[in-house]
Amino acid sequence: MSASNMSVSPKKVIGVIGGMGPHAGVDLVDKIIEQTNASSDHDHLPVALLSYPERIVDRSTFLFDETDTNPAYALADILRALDAAGAVVAGMPCNTAHAPAIFDTLVDEVRGTGHDVRLLHMIEETVQFMQATMPHIDTVGTLSTQAVYDLQLHRAPLEAAGFNVVTPDPPMRERVNTTIFDTTFGLKAQSHPATPQAKQNLLDAIAHLISKGADAVVLGCTELPLAPLAADMDMVPLIDPAEILARALIKSVHPDHLKPVAPRLAAFQTT
Amino acid sequence: MSASNMSVSPKKVIGVIGGMGPHAGVDLVDKIIEQTNASSDHDHLPVALLSYPERIVDRSTFLFDETDTNPAYALADILRALDAAGAVVAGMPCNTAHAPAIFDTLVDEVRGTGHDVRLLHMIEETVQFMQATMPHIDTVGTLSTQAVYDLQLHRAPLEAAGFNVVTPDPPMRERVNTTIFDTTFGLKAQSHPATPQAKQNLLDAIAHLISKGADAVVLGCTELPLAPLAADMDMVPLIDPAEILARALIKSVHPDHLKPVAPRLAAFQTT
Numbered sequence: 001m002s003a004s005n006m007s008v009s010p011k012k013v014i015g016v017i018g019g020m021g022p023h024a025g026v027d028l029v030d031k032i033i034e035q036t037n038a039s040s041d042h043d044h045l046p047v048a049l050l051s052y053p054e055r056i057v058d059r060s061t062f063l064f065d066e067t068d069t070n071p072a073y074a075l076a077d078i079l080r081a082l083d084a085a086g087a088v089v090a091g092m093p094c095n096t097a098h099a100p101a102i103f104d105t106l107v108d109e110v111r112g113t114g115h116d117v118r119l120l121h122m123i124e125e126t127v128q129f130m131q132a133t134m135p136h137i138d139t140v141g142t143l144s145t146q147a148v149y150d151l152q153l154h155r156a157p158l159e160a161a162g163f164n165v166v167t168p169d170p171p172m173r174e175r176v177n178t179t180i181f182d183t184t185f186g187l188k189a190q191s192h193p194a195t196p197q198a199k200q201n202l203l204d205a206i207a208h209l210i211s212k213g214a215d216a217v218v219l220g221c222t223e224l225p226l227a228p229l230a231a232d233m234d235m236v237p238l239i240d241p242a243e244i245l246a247r248a249l250i251k252s253v254h255p256d257h258l259k260p261v262a263p264r265l266a267a268f269q270t271t
Numbered sequence: 272m273s274a275s276n277m278s279v280s281p282k283k284v285i286g287v288i289g290g291m292g293p294h295a296g297v298d299l300v301d302k303i304i305e306q307t308n309a310s311s312d313h314d315h316l317p318v319a320l321l322s323y324p325e326r327i328v329d330r331s332t333f334l335f336d337e338t339d340t341n342p343a344y345a346l347a348d349i350l351r352a353l354d355a356a357g358a359v360v361a362g363m364p365c366n367t368a369h370a371p372a373i374f375d376t377l378v379d380e381v382r383g384t385g386h387d388v389r390l391l392h393m394i395e396e397t398v399q400f401m402q403a404t405m406p407h408i409d410t411v412g413t414l415s416t417q418a419v420y421d422l423q424l425h426r427a428p429l430e431a432a433g434f435n436v437v438t439p440d441p442p443m444r445e446r447v448n449t450t451i452f453d454t455t456f457g458l459k460a461q462s463h464p465a466t467p468q469a470k471q472n473l474l475d476a477i478a479h480l481i482s483k484g485a486d487a488v489v490l491g492c493t494e495l496p497l498a499p500l501a502a503d504m505d506m507v508p509l510i511d512p513a514e515i516l517a518r519a520l521i522k523s524v525h526p527d528h529l530k531p532v533a534p535r536l537a538a539f540q541t542t
Binding site: 010011013019020023026029033036039041043044046047048049050051052053054058081084085086183188192 | 281282284289290291292293294297300301304305307309310312313314315317318319320321322323324325326329352355356357454459463
């Protein structure tokens with residue numbers, strides 16, 4: 001479709017629920033821009049981002065019974081606001097928020113109030129992408145918070161799709177969790193750029209997963225930095241669910257604007 | 272104010288009009304996050320970003336009479352949508368859009384339709400910041416597109432505030448303009464990261480402005496990359512209007528959450 005045709009009917013708006021943590025929403029918008037095939041400013045897709053950190057109760061706090069306030073209701077308010085701003089599809093860059101107790105409640109709540117914006121499921125999109133593009137991968141390692149390990153948010157759908165799944169041994173799990181949450185060197189405290197200690201811990205954890213047989217590693221927390229890790233790790237593909245979500249969002253509204261799969265991942269298709 | 276007090280009344284929402292070009296809005300949200308004094312996810316301020324590139328006619332095309340479609344009306348629609356999403360104050364990271372023919376029309380249009388979201392003026396905020404924090408600066412150099420030079424969007428308010436202003440000689444102006452717009456090596460085509468050629472051109476232009484007496488340089492186009500230039504240039508302060516706008520937006524709604532001025536600029540206060 002030519003640029004002049006594109007301008008006849010306005011492009012459909014992609015919505016982003018941000019705020020879990022402050023950078024995750026912005027990073028997803030960046031990834032949407034990066035994955036869009038555009039030759040001018042005007043070719044880029046319209047995106048609405050609502051990043052309201054304080055309104056969203058910590059997901060793990062709810063899931064582990066420390067509060068009965070389900071963040072799904074605040075997330076539903078934000079999704080309705082995105083719908084009101086014109087979004088026809090939306091994504092939520094937070095792995096923990098995809099726990100069924102939150103995600104399913106959110107979808108039911110929004111559907112029940114008459115809004116038809118479609119919320120993609122980041123983890124399901126990731127597993128589908130891996131099935132479609134990585135037929136030679138047998139065993140997948142996952143890096144995530146302790147909460148996401150406990151909830152098996154990646155293990156369950158990956159196994160259902162036929163992958164073997166390996167996770168770090170308990171001491172390394174603890175180290176990964178600390179690397180995300182530690183208030184001095186952790187990724188939530190300092191992620192742009194990550195501290196050398198955080199980066200080294202993650203590289204060690206990836207090496208540990210490879211030693212347990214991983215042919216690919218899912219960076220299953222939106223705080224895990226793709227770029228600096230990818231530059232150092234060329235042994236196995238690193239899968240960034242937020243990047244896959246960005247691609248799925250573009251594909252759902254403007255497939256003609258989706259860039260080819262990056263060489264980093266595409267190269268792996270042929271091995 | 273303690274964190275618990277903050278959660279009693281919800282924080283006020285900052286709006287961002289993005290899309291001029293695709294990265295500028297995201298970069299402003301990043302700068303708001305960076306300039307916010309926060310010790311947890313929940314301390315960060317709520318931000319709404321609407322980035323609709325194709326709806327906004329190129330500002331220079333309008334200002335130089337190549338079309339009579341004033342982008343102010345599309346910008347007003349976006350600002351009203353930010354108001355509807357709860358924004359009480361907003362910013363627009365595009366220098367050219369602050370030309371009076373656009374900015375004043377936009378403000379009148381939104382005020383005339385009963386919306387009271389307040390749009391800060393990025394260039395005025397920048398000049399006020401420099402007046403307040405840089406009393407020892409006499410001469411300011413500016414880097415911008417040819418359109419912004421022709422419109423004197425930085426020169427006029429800087430001179431009104433008592434600064435001398437220097438701009439590049441015509442061949443260097445042309446080189447700066449090309450560095451922004453060139454479709455192969457230019458910043459609009461490739462800004463994350465900038466190409467070596469683009470970066471070298473900008474460093475040359477800054478050296479040229481210093482040779483013409485500049486004690487500070489305003490990076491007067493939101494495509495000009497602060498971080499890589501700042502790392503190489505420690506001779507004069509580089510002023511990023513989008514960073515000043517981020518600070519002004521925070522200050523206008525939650526001054527208690529504004530970080531101190533960065534050492535890069537604060538150090539200059541005492542010379």
